[in-house]
Amino acid sequence: MNANSSSGTGRAAWRAISSRILVAAVGGYALCWSLFLALCAWLPYEKVTLWYLTGQLAPLPFLFSLLAAFAARSAGRMAAWIFGLAGLFYLLGRLA
Amino acid sequence: MNALGKAWLGLHAWGGMLFSWLLVPIFVAGSLAVFEPEIGHWMRPEIDVAPIAPSLAADLAERRLHEVGEAAPLWRVRLPTPREAGVGVSWGAQPRQLTEEVLAADGRPVPLRATHGGHFFTDFHAELMLGKSGRWIVGVIGIVMLAAIVSGIFIHHRILRDFFTFRPRANRRRAWLDAHNLIGVATLPFLLLITYSGVMILADTFMPAATQALYDGKPGGPRADAVKAFSRKASGEPAAMLPLREHLAAAERIFGPGKVTSLTVRLAGDRHALVQAHRTVDDRLGAVADHVTFDAVTGALLGQQLSWNPMTYAYRAQVGLHVAHFGGPVVRWVYFVSGLLGAAMMAAGTLVFLRKRRQRHDTGAVSRVLEGCGCASVAGILLACLAYLGSNRLLPAGLPSRDAWEVAAFFAAWVLALGHALWRGFPAWRGQLLLAGWLALLLPVLDLTTGGGDAWRLALDATAVVCGGLLLAATRFFRKESS
Numbered sequence: 001m002n003a004n005s006s007s008g009t010g011r012a013a014w015r016a017i018s019s020r021i022l023v024a025a026v027g028g029y030a031l032c033w034s035l036f037l038a039l040c041a042w043l044p045y046e047k048v049t050l051w052y053l054t055g056q057l058a059p060l061p062f063l064f065s066l067l068a069a070f071a072a073r074s075a076g077r078m079a080a081w082i083f084g085l086a087g088l089f090y091l092l093g094r095l096a
Numbered sequence: 097m098n099a100l101g102k103a104w105l106g107l108h109a110w111g112g113m114l115f116s117w118l119l120v121p122i123f124v125a126g127s128l129a130v131f132e133p134e135i136g137h138w139m140r141p142e143i144d145v146a147p148i149a150p151s152l153a154a155d156l157a158e159r160r161l162h163e164v165g166e167a168a169p170l171w172r173v174r175l176p177t178p179r180e181a182g183v184g185v186s187w188g189a190q191p192r193q194l195t196e197e198v199l200a201a202d203g204r205p206v207p208l209r210a211t212h213g214g215h216f217f218t219d220f221h222a223e224l225m226l227g228k229s230g231r232w233i234v235g236v237i238g239i240v241m242l243a244a245i246v247s248g249i250f251i252h253h254r255i256l257r258d259f260f261t262f263r264p265r266a267n268r269r270r271a272w273l274d275a276h277n278l279i280g281v282a283t284l285p286f287l288l289l290i291t292y293s294g295v296m297i298l299a300d301t302f303m304p305a306a307t308q309a310l311y312d313g314k315p316g317g318p319r320a321d322a323v324k325a326f327s328r329k330a331s332g333e334p335a336a337m338l339p340l341r342e343h344l345a346a347a348e349r350i351f352g353p354g355k356v357t358s359l360t361v362r363l364a365g366d367r368h369a370l371v372q373a374h375r376t377v378d379d380r381l382g383a384v385a386d387h388v389t390f391d392a393v394t395g396a397l398l399g400q401q402l403s404w405n406p407m408t409y410a411y412r413a414q415v416g417l418h419v420a421h422f423g424g425p426v427v428r429w430v431y432f433v434s435g436l437l438g439a440a441m442m443a444a445g446t447l448v449f450l451r452k453r454r455q456r457h458d459t460g461a462v463s464r465v466l467e468g469c470g471c472a473s474v475a476g477i478l479l480a481c482l483a484y485l486g487s488n489r490l491l492p493a494g495l496p497s498r499d500a501w502e503v504a505a506f507f508a509a510w511v512l513a514l515g516h517a518l519w520r521g522f523p524a525w526r527g528q529l530l531l532a533g534w535l536a537l538l539l540p541v542l543d544l545t546t547g548g549g550d551a552w553r554l555a556l557d558a559t560a561v562v563c564g565g566l567l568l569a570a571t572r573f574f575r576k577e578s579s
Contacts (some may be wrong), residue, residue, distance in 0.1 A: 018431055028239075029303075036305035036316035045407075047310045052411040054306040056298030059242060059292055066243045070107040079208075093309075 019075035027082035028065030034086040035061055037093030104247035111117040112244040113449045115237050116442040117469045118224070121477040122234060123442070126290075127435030128214070128481065130420055130428050131228045131556075133179040135214030138556045139488045141547035142208055145181045146201040150354065153183040154340040156203040160185050161364075163347070169330075170194065171361040173340065175377070181552075189456050211488055216506070217481075222298070231301040238295035245287055252277050271573070272447045279441035286434040287441075293418040296411075322408045326389035326399035328368050337392040344368040346395060347373030347388050350402075357385075367393055378424075382564035383416040414530065443474040454522070468518035475528035476513030478567070482535045483509035489546040526574035536564030 036054045045051055065082055072078035130137060138145060148156070157173040165171055165187030172194065174184030186194035199204040212219070223230030247526035280287070304313065311317030340359055347356045352375070360372040369392035374385045389402040404412070416422055420431045450470055453463050491498050517524040540557035543549060548557075 032303055033305040034413040037309055040306055040309040046405075046444075048465060049407040050308045051310055051318040052322070052405070055299055055411055056296055056414065058303050059295040061240045063242050063246065063293075065524055066107075066239060067104065067246060069126060071103045086244070 018076065020069045020072075020078075022064040023075045023079045023082060024069035027069065027079060027086065028062040030086040031082055031089070032058060032061035032064055034089035034093060038096075041093040041096035047092040098250060101250040104243075105251055108244055108251055111240050111448055112248075113446050113466070113470070115240045115244070116446050117473040118237050119234070119241055120439045120442050120446075120473045121437050121480075122221055122224075123439040124477050124481065125217045127432050127439070129218040129526070130431045130435070131219050132218050132512070133177075133215035134552060134556060135217065136211075137181060137486075138543070138548065138553045139208075139211045139213045139485070140198075140208055141489075141543075141553070142206050143182045143198060143201065145550050145552055148176045148201050150175050150181060150344060150348075150356065151341045154344045156199050157183050157359075158340040159187045159203060160197070160199055160205065161187055161361075164195075164197075166365065169363050169366075171364050173359040173361075175344075175357055175359070177378075179358060209488075209493040210497070211502055212499050213308050216484065216503060223435060228301060229311075231298050235295055235298040235302045238291055238298065241291045242288075242295065245291065248280060249284075252280065270388060272444045272451065275449055276441055276444035279437050279444065283434050283441065287438050289417060290431075290435070290438070293414045296414055314435075316414040322405055324399060324401040326370065326372070327362070328370070330363045333367040334365055335369070335393045337361070337364070337369055337371075338395050340371070342395060343371040343373065343390050343392070346390060346397075350388055350400065351375045351386065355379075361392060364392075364572065369393060370398065377416070378421045381416045381420060381422050382413040382461065382527050383419055384409060384412045439474070443470075446470040446474070450522075461523040464518060464521060468514060468524070471517035471522075471524045471528060472510065472514035475525055475532060476510050476517065478532040479513050479535070480506045480510035482532060482539070485539060486531065486535065486542060489542050489548075526571050529571045529574065533564045533567035533571065534562045536567060539564075 035057075039054055039057075040050050043053070045053070053083065068082065069078050072081075107450070137145075153175050154173065161171045161173075165185075168187040168189060170188055170191065172184075173185045176183060182200065183197065184198055186195040186196040198208060200206050216225075219225055222234060224233060226233065300307070300315075304315075307313055307315060307317065340361075341349040344356055344359060347359075348354070352423050355375050356373050357376045358374045360374075361369060362372070363369040370389055371385055371392045372389045374387045375384050377383050382404070386400070386402045389398045390396065391398055420427050447470075450463075450467055453466070484502055484506040485503045491501055491505075495501060512529055516528065520527065537560070539560040540554075543553055543557050548554075
């Protein structure tokens with residue numbers, strides 16, 4: 001019985017960690033893509049300036065997502081935040 | 097430890113340990129790549145370091161290119177620099193498929209052995225020899241490294257106290273943790289800088305959002321906008337070109353004496369032929385090469401780029417901070433030592449993690465795999481690098497595909513080290529470090545008995561001796577733990 005409960009706890013822990021990793025990876029990618037879309041749409045700079053500006057910012061959304069995914073109380077909560085933010089940036093980008 | 101530190105402890109420990117299996121090799125290769133030209137010189141003992149004046153080098157290159165590249169529309173000449181001896185010439189129809197030679201001071205081509213030279217370490221560092229998929233992998237690893245650094249700051253938040261705490265005679269786990277903290281704090285600015293700029297350089301591969309939005313997904317678009325091109329179509333009429341030394345002199349009047357590193361001739365032999373001269377980048381932070389283009393037949397100035405879009409320059413300044421072409425030997429040595437210290441910091445962290453598991457008497461298959469991969473990523477990669485350098489001198493110079501055999505020696509040594517570590521467990525650390533130390537000490541002997549021995553190669557030999565000595569000294573920490 002103990003063995004069963006400990007393996008069940010182990011499985012739950014792995015599921016929790018996997019979902020955090022998934023949120024960090026997919027959420028980070030979505031956040032970065034949508035942020036760049038919004039910046040490219042709204043900033044009044046020439047194309048080459050925008051490209052090299054976004055290039056310098058690229059590590060930040062990924063870093064934020066990874067750290068946030070492991071600091072949040074649950075992966076679901078963080079997924080809501082990250083994908084919500086990504087959706088907002090995406091809308092901003094499409095509105096321009 | 098504060099709340100964030102507690103939340104990130106698992107990410108820092110597990111993420112750091114698992115990803116260090118590739119991060120340590122990437123850091124070791126990156127440290128060696130700082131000296132790419134010097135290692136390339138060591139690996140081609142046929143080249144001597146006799147100084148050649150730039151104008152003479154241009155004459156020698158032009159004479160040789162007329163001999164062998166008359167039919168080729170594209171010529172390139174690499175002028176000798178204080179870091180790269182000999183005159184490099186290449187010719188062909190396609191920029192990526194040029195035939196290359198190195199000329200000696202008398203203008204004759206040097207019969208060179210086929211080798212990737214120091215560029216192998218750059219390639220392995222940036223993309224693990226896997227092309228685009230390798231850049232993806234290194235990019236992801238870099239992001240985890242950034243997260244490990246930031247989380248490490250919160251976990252080991254007593255930065256000042258950590259910096260002054262090292263207890264080598266304390267119990268092993270405490271001593272390795274002290275070493276991990278001390279090196280991590282001392283190299284923190286370097287680690288942040290090098291990891292952030294590294295991910296930034298690779299971001300173009302895995303995050304093409306801006307390229308899609310601004311350039312319809314054309315990867316060459318941003319560069320075409322940033323770098324001015326002065327080109328024209330061939331006229332179809334042959335014409336005699338002015339001597340290359342005259343174009344070199346004209347370029348030096350713009351860039352300054354000794355500042356031109358390469359000359360490129362396009363449409364060679366045509367009335368519309370062009371000569372492009374590139375300026376050195378080793379005296380500026382931004383890795384941007386000013387360039388000037390002349391009419392090859394009349395010598396008229398067709399265009400020049402001496403200034404850059406400020407954002408492009410800011411981006412390329414971060415590239416420059418990563419590749420360290422600026423600042424001369426002092427900066428290169430700082431990068432070399434800091435990179436190796438970064439690898440040592442990660443190795444110490446891995447040892448803390450593994451010892452913790454051993455103390456829990458966790459000796460199952462998972463622990464054996466963790467132990468084996470940890471050892472192979474640290475000691476094994478050193479053996480692999482030494483196998484690569486050693487094979488360069490031991491393989492016959494005329495062996496077909498010998499450059500591929502050198503790379504094979506690197507990976508074979510790494511796989512053998514992994515197998516040994518999986519078999520032996522913790523004692524493999526000491527055995528492999530001992531072997532790496534002795535092989536490093538023997539490298540100068542190999543150099544001196546196989547055609548090396550000039551001042552540049554002796555500098556690499558001396559570095560190998562110092563590193564070998566340090567590795568042998570480090571083994572005593574593992575001897576105590578073994579017993």
